[in-house]
Amino acid sequence: MNERKRRPVPISEAVGSFLKRQGLQKRLEQAGAIDDWPKAVGDRISAVTRPLSVTPDGTLFVAVLTHAWMTELSLLEPELLKALSAIQGRRTIRKIRFQLNR
Numbered sequence: 001m002n003e004r005k006r007r008p009v010p011i012s013e014a015v016g017s018f019l020k021r022q023g024l025q026k027r028l029e030q031a032g033a034i035d036d037w038p039k040a041v042g043d044r045i046s047a048v049t050r051p052l053s054v055t056p057d058g059t060l061f062v063a064v065l066t067h068a069w070m071t072e073l074s075l076l077e078p079e080l081l082k083a084l085s086a087i088q089g090r091r092t093i094r095k096i097r098f099q100l101n102r
Contacts, residue, residue: 030054030092033084037062040083045073050101058094060084063101070098 019025031054038046048069052061064070073080077096085091 026092027054027056029088029090030056030058032088033060033093036084036087040087041080049073049098052099054093058092060093060096062096062098064098065101067100070100073098 034051037051048065
């Protein structure tokens with residue numbers, strides 16, 4: 001009977017509630033790093049990289065065009081992590097692993 005008396009809720013609220021109940025909210029936040037990557041790293045780095053996936057432990061895998069860029073980006077990892085955290089408002093990504101784009 002209570003089900004019939006409930007008021008409609010916005011779809012964003014219903015989906016957010018569902019994700020939270022299913023324990024998927026953290027994974028969704030982590031996956032947001034893939035969309036945030038170009039903004040975090042800028043046009044120059046974004047042109048030679050492609051974010052691939054995020055593991056549950058917060059490791060972001062990124063494809064890189066050349067070995068030289070892979071080396072350079074590995075050295076920049078702390079700065080890239082800070083940039084992602086600044087955009088997301090929290091630290092959802094803990095490591096970045098670069099791999100040669102094949």
